[in-house]
Amino acid sequence: MTAASLQRANTTRSQLAVEIRGLSKSFGRTKALDGLDLTVAPGDITGFLGPNGAGKSTTIRVLLGLLRADSGTVRLLGGDPWRDAVALHRRIAYVPGDVTLWPNLTGLQAIDFLARLRGNGVDTRRRDQLIERFELDPHKKARTYSKGNRQKVAIVAAFSTNAELYILDEPTSGLDPLMEKAFQICVQEVADRGAAVLLSSHILAEVEKLCDNVTIIRAGRAVKSGTLEELRHLMRTTIAVRTRDDAVALQQVPYVHDFTSQDGYARFSVDRNDLDFTMEHLTELGIDELTVTPASLEDLFLREYQGADR
Amino acid sequence: MTTATVAPHTGRHEAAHPGSPFTGVGSLLRLALRRDRVRLSVWIAALTLMMVYAPNAIKLAYPEEPQRLARVNLLKTPAGMILGGPMFGGNETDLGAMMANELMLTVIIAASILSILTVIRHTRAEEESGAAELVLSSVVGRYARTYAALILVGGVNAVLAVTMTLAMSATGFGIVDTAAMCLGITGVAMVFGAVAAVTAQLWRQARTATGAAMATLALAALVRGIGDVINNSGSALSWFSPIAWAQQMRSFVDLRWWPFALLVALAVGLMGLAAVLESRRQYDDGNIPSSGERPNARPITGVFGLHLTLQRGQTIGWTVGLFLGGLAFGSMTKSLLDAAKENPLLARVLTAQGTDGVYTTMTQFLAAAASAYVVGAVLRVYSDEESGLGEAVLAGAVSRWRWLLTAVAATLVGSVVLMFFAGLGNGLGAGITLGEPETIVRLTLAGLAYVPAMAVIAGFAALAVALRHAWIGWLAVTFVVVSLYLGALLRLPRWLIDLSPVGRTTVPTDFPAVALTVMVAVAAALTLCAGWIYRSRDAV
Numbered sequence: 130m131t132a133a134s135l136q137r138a139n140t141t142r143s144q145l146a147v148e149i150r151g152l153s154k155s156f157g158r159t160k161a162l163d164g165l166d167l168t169v170a171p172g173d174i175t176g177f178l179g180p181n182g183a184g185k186s187t188t189i190r191v192l193l194g195l196l197r198a199d200s201g202t203v204r205l206l207g208g209d210p211w212r213d214a215v216a217l218h219r220r221i222a223y224v225p226g227d228v229t230l231w232p233n234l235t236g237l238q239a240i241d242f243l244a245r246l247r248g249n250g251v252d253t254r255r256r257d258q259l260i261e262r263f264e265l266d267p268h269k270k271a272r273t274y275s276k277g278n279r280q281k282v283a284i285v286a287a288f289s290t291n292a293e294l295y296i297l298d299e300p301t302s303g304l305d306p307l308m309e310k311a312f313q314i315c316v317q318e319v320a321d322r323g324a325a326v327l328l329s330s331h332i333l334a335e336v337e338k339l340c341d342n343v344t345i346i347r348a349g350r351a352v353k354s355g356t357l358e359e360l361r362h363l364m365r366t367t368i369a370v371r372t373r374d375d376a377v378a379l380q381q382v383p384y385v386h387d388f389t390s391q392d393g394y395a396r397f398s399v400d401r402n403d404l405d406f407t408m409e410h411l412t413e414l415g416i417d418e419l420t421v422t423p424a425s426l427e428d429l430f431l432r433e434y435q436g437a438d439r
Numbered sequence: 440m441t442t443a444t445v446a447p448h449t450g451r452h453e454a455a456h457p458g459s460p461f462t463g464v465g466s467l468l469r470l471a472l473r474r475d476r477v478r479l480s481v482w483i484a485a486l487t488l489m490m491v492y493a494p495n496a497i498k499l500a501y502p503e504e505p506q507r508l509a510r511v512n513l514l515k516t517p518a519g520m521i522l523g524g525p526m527f528g529g530n531e532t533d534l535g536a537m538m539a540n541e542l543m544l545t546v547i548i549a550a551s552i553l554s555i556l557t558v559i560r561h562t563r564a565e566e567e568s569g570a571a572e573l574v575l576s577s578v579v580g581r582y583a584r585t586y587a588a589l590i591l592v593g594g595v596n597a598v599l600a601v602t603m604t605l606a607m608s609a610t611g612f613g614i615v616d617t618a619a620m621c622l623g624i625t626g627v628a629m630v631f632g633a634v635a636a637v638t639a640q641l642w643r644q645a646r647t648a649t650g651a652a653m654a655t656l657a658l659a660a661l662v663r664g665i666g667d668v669i670n671n672s673g674s675a676l677s678w679f680s681p682i683a684w685a686q687q688m689r690s691f692v693d694l695r696w697w698p699f700a701l702l703v704a705l706a707v708g709l710m711g712l713a714a715v716l717e718s719r720r721q722y723d724d725g726n727i728p729s730s731g732e733r734p735n736a737r738p739i740t741g742v743f744g745l746h747l748t749l750q751r752g753q754t755i756g757w758t759v760g761l762f763l764g765g766l767a768f769g770s771m772t773k774s775l776l777d778a779a780k781e782n783p784l785l786a787r788v789l790t791a792q793g794t795d796g797v798y799t800t801m802t803q804f805l806a807a808a809a810s811a812y813v814v815g816a817v818l819r820v821y822s823d824e825e826s827g828l829g830e831a832v833l834a835g836a837v838s839r840w841r842w843l844l845t846a847v848a849a850t851l852v853g854s855v856v857l858m859f860f861a862g863l864g865n866g867l868g869a870g871i872t873l874g875e876p877e878t879i880v881r882l883t884l885a886g887l888a889y890v891p892a893m894a895v896i897a898g899f900a901a902l903a904v905a906l907r908h909a910w911i912g913w914l915a916v917t918f919v920v921v922s923l924y925l926g927a928l929l930r931l932p933r934w935l936i937d938l939s940p941v942g943r944t945t946v947p948t949d950f951p952a953v954a955l956t957v958m959v960a961v962a963a964a965l966t967l968c969a970g971w972i973y974r975s976r977d978a979v
Contacts, residue, residue: 195978218836242739246835268734341535
């Protein structure tokens with residue numbers, strides 16, 4: 130963590146929407162969560178990423194008070210999600226990744242019921258606006274809905290409430306690209322009015338477009354977290370270069386990683402902080418051709434998902 | 440050995456006849472056996488043990504001829520006729536004849552329920568949950584799932600026929616008559632397995648398909664019962680029910696085999712009908728279209744409202760069933776009083792207890808049936824948890840307490856409706872045939888007196904939800920039914936029979952105010968205990 134982000138964490142500590150420290154949860158002998166840390170600040174959209182089975186849904190269920198934490202501290206909007214579940218649920222909205230609906234209720238009945246459960250009133254104008262935005266036919270029985278349409282029901286129900294925290298667990302699975310766009314507008318709107326959003330997703334473009342912060346978890350613990358900019362900064366830049374003198378000498382330099390050389394063409398990666406030295410070094414060797422590629426988010430994610438060391 | 444012909448077949452999914460509707464039946468059957476190995480073993484073991492235990496219990500309870508004669512005379516009453524079977528005269532006190540008369544109906548109903556549940560579980564339920572989609576996308580014929588389910592049920596019934604025959608004949612009964620009785624039982628079960636295969640094609644929801652098949656079974660039992668009340672050895676009406684066909688094989692009295700052929704013919708005919716119906720529908724669709732759009736659906740205002748809405752269909756179906764059942768029971772009071780004129784034992788019982796004793800027994804039977812509704816309704820909280828529906832509710836501002844307690848409360852509202860109409864039906868039947876209008880009010884109120892007993896059952900079901908063991912709820916129902924129906928026959932100890940809340944409610948004979956108060960307290964304690972456990976466990 131950088132000094133700036135640490136400081137911010139300290140000042141906003143009391144108002145954090147989600148604050149998880151050292152959370153552990155086991156099911157029998159399986160350790161689903163193993164000392165997880167995660168924070169979401171109001172007004173922020175935090176991406177929550179990780180490979181399948183990393184513990185994302187378990188974390189979200191602990192936040193919802195459906196599962197009880199084995200150890201560690203979990204604060205949700207300043208309360209205990211297990212003890213104060215009901216009171217806290219009035220202030221949050223949730224979209225699961227796999228929506229199950231009562232087959233014999235209509236879409237509208239389900240939306241109204243789910244929104245009403247929050248207990249602070251349904252904004253029917255907002256609801257109708259959302260139904261229109263998502264092009265949902267609300268009068269059909271839920272059993273006739275496709276996966277995408279069931280997903281829309283949950284999204285409309287969640288976003289027609291005035292929540293302080295939105296917990297979204299792979300909310301766009303099954304939605305078409307147009308609807309994904311509509312969803313992104315919804316998320317942006319609630320974040321703009323100061324609500325916190327925890328977005329678990331596998332769609333990198335969505336994360337890149339929406340999220341201010343990202344936490345990546347693997348095997349039940351956070352392996353990376355910070356702003357996207359910080360994470361990018363942590364990644365090494367890839368350099369491909371053809372030099373007049375032999376570049377093999379670079380292999381001996383301590384800050385050069387993953388060096389390969391073929392037909393006089395050298396390829397290696399360096400930390401961003403070491404770019405200056407590298408350039409000086411290359412200039413000494415004489416540059417014929419040079420390509421510098423900053424790390425893409427995809428590289429970052431793939432690297433963290435696979436569990437490679439940095 | 441003709442090894443030459445089988446040599447080339449090495450592929451795992453290779454079918455003998457590519458493209459036939461039977462392709463994949465073998466694999467599906469193995470899958471079904473693997474999934475159901477425990478479930479089916481328990482059922483088969485329980486039914487087989489019943490065939491050993493019941494004759495020994497009767498032998499112990501009625502060792503001498505006069506005692507047996509008294510028992511037989513008691514069973515010649517209308518209620519006895521409905522709950523047992525037809526009497527054909529002759530050696531009525533023979534142990535075998537008594538078994539065929541008393542035990543057969545129970546085992547027929549149990550085996551038929553097993554067949555219905557098994558068929559629906561492997562056909563419509565799979566389509567509804569979506570698991571069938573994965574199966575059908577592989578090398579599996581379009582109708583293979585239905586065939587596999589029917590073959591599975593056929594196999595189960597064949598095994599049952601063999602084990603039950605062996606078990607019963609081992610205790611000293613003639614093997615031919617025993618075999619006929621057991622084949623009759625499994626034959627009826629097969630018919631209802633085929634009925635379930637038909638209802639699975641008609642309706643899109645597994646619940647509705649199961650309900651329709653069960654209702655057919657209940658109707659068959661009622662028609663047989665009323666038919667046999669009209670004439671104790673079976674009237675024309677009796678023959679409209681396949682259950683009568685098995686009993687009319689007259690095991691241990693005057694054995695004849697041709698009614699069994701009727702059972703086989705009906706089962707095969709129904710299977711053919713199921714095949715035709717299945718060929719006329721598409722995947723995840725029913726022959727009876729389900730209503731799609733409902734623009735004016737009423738909003739659901741809260742959790743309690745949700746429970747009521749979800750239970751509405753079940754409540755209506757059960758209410759109609761219990762009302763008709765009450766009507767049938769009540770209307771038999773007259774013939775019971777007539778029978779007492781010729782049956783000294785019955786006359787003695789009636790003078791000791793009056794008609795109230797009869798009314799009490801009838802109402803207890805209706806309440807025992809209602810207990811199944813109660814458990815089914817409360818256990819929906821558990822099945823919703825499994826399917827992920829509960830998560831959506833509990834993620835709202837709804838406490839676990841509220842979610843579980845409103846389920847119990849909604850179920851109690853349903854059971855009030857059920858018992859009101861059951862009592863009303865009973866009262867109407869008895870009041871009209873006897874010409875005593877005041878009986879109508881009296882029996883309706885008597886029905887409502889069983890609500891505390893229903894609350895106790897609901898408490899057990901809530902406990903089953905909290906502990907994630909649905910069987911606890913069904914065990915409570917089984918106990919209530921067995922203690923009431925077979926308690927005396929199986930020689931269960933008095934204290935055990937007295938544990939049944941339905942058995943302890945003796946309205947309208949007397950009004951056990953203390954017992955009812957205790958029941959309310961027990962129900963509250965059970966429900967609170969369940970709520971406390973439910974609150975402190977993981978909810979997904």
